[in-house]
Amino acid sequence: MPTVQITTHANIALIKYWGKRDTDLMLPTKSSISLCLDALATTTTMGLAEKKHDSITINENSSPIQNASLINFLDTVRRIFKLDNYFIINSKNTFPTASGLASSASGLAAIALGINELCNLKLSQKELSILARLGSGSAARSIPGGFTLWHKGSLNDGSDSYAEQLAPAITWSSLRVIIVITSTTTKKISSRSGMQSSVETSPYYKTWLERSQERIKPMLQAIAAQNFHALGALAEADWLDMKEVMLTTTPTLDYWNTASHDVIAQIEKLRTNGYSCYITTDAGPHVKILCLQNQALEIVDQIHNIPGVLDVLVSSVAEAPKIEFL
Ligand code: PMV
Secondary structure: OOEEEEEEEEEEEEEOOOOEEEOOOOEEOOOEEEEEEEEEEEEEEEEEOOOOOOEEEEOOEOOHHHHHHHHHHHHHHHHHHOOOOOEEEEEEEOOOOOOOOOHHHHHHHHHHHHHHHHOOOOOOHHHHHHHHHHHOHHHHHHOOOOEEEEOOOOOOOOOOOOEEEEEOHHHHOOEEEEEEEOOOOOOOOOHHHHHHHHHHHOOOHHHHHHHHHHOHHHHHHHHHHOOHHHHHHHHHHHHHHHHHHHHOOOOOOOOOOHHHHHHHHHHHHHHHOOOOOEEEOOOOOOEEEEEEHHHHHHHHHHHOOOOOOOEEEEEOEOOOOEEEEO
């Protein structure tokens, strides 16, 4: 039986996705832009199962609750492609799972790629991105690697809502994202249910949609021109708007802890002292700092001793996923 090993990377949005226009097909309310992070890797080995059930292990754990949504995804894939195959999946992250570090993005992207290989589906990159999207929205952006744009699309069947590569990682090798880990526990409210509550209850949601959509074009220009200050300022503004949406959701979505607030305050202080660094966070307490290689280690030095900071990773932009048969 063939076994395939896939290495994928989580991605961090510079222009965020927070909310769906179709929850079954995972169609977003707006386009988003992200970059893949080489420090947040997932390695997944996959083979075909002999028995008619999936066997899934994530970080050496096989919990039926954790695996339920994954099996749901596999059932969807079997239905779409009329497959009779079941899978043995063993996935390992180099970072905490389900705590707001986008483990679902790298995890689901790997599984979509693995199914394509094992079942000989011969999908294009666009089709693979659409398939990964059905597992977890942001997984669509982990398929192409580098800098990616996930198109909102307008068709009801989702066939034009996929991520494409804007630029490979190599085009901007000095860009860094410092990932400040402030918790190893699973987040209380999943992004899936949190974003739906925001769509339904945040009075700020419509304003955010418009403002965030307007940032797409300047962000594309910032990436094309490798204009770090424009990229950082746009990303931070977009994060602040998403944060406002989260905080004005009922019940409120407060994903941050004391350490996250302290790290953010320290970055603001460093900025007034002449450092070029910008902040973003996602549906979790970790803080991500955008900076350039020449200041990355000095910035790490200024934050790693903050109480509650558990680990600090410095990441470059990651290339496309790697696939090999073992
Ligand atoms: O695809 P999900 O359910 O992991 O949602 C990701 C949402 C954010 O990380 C908060 C924003 C984004 O665009 O990645």
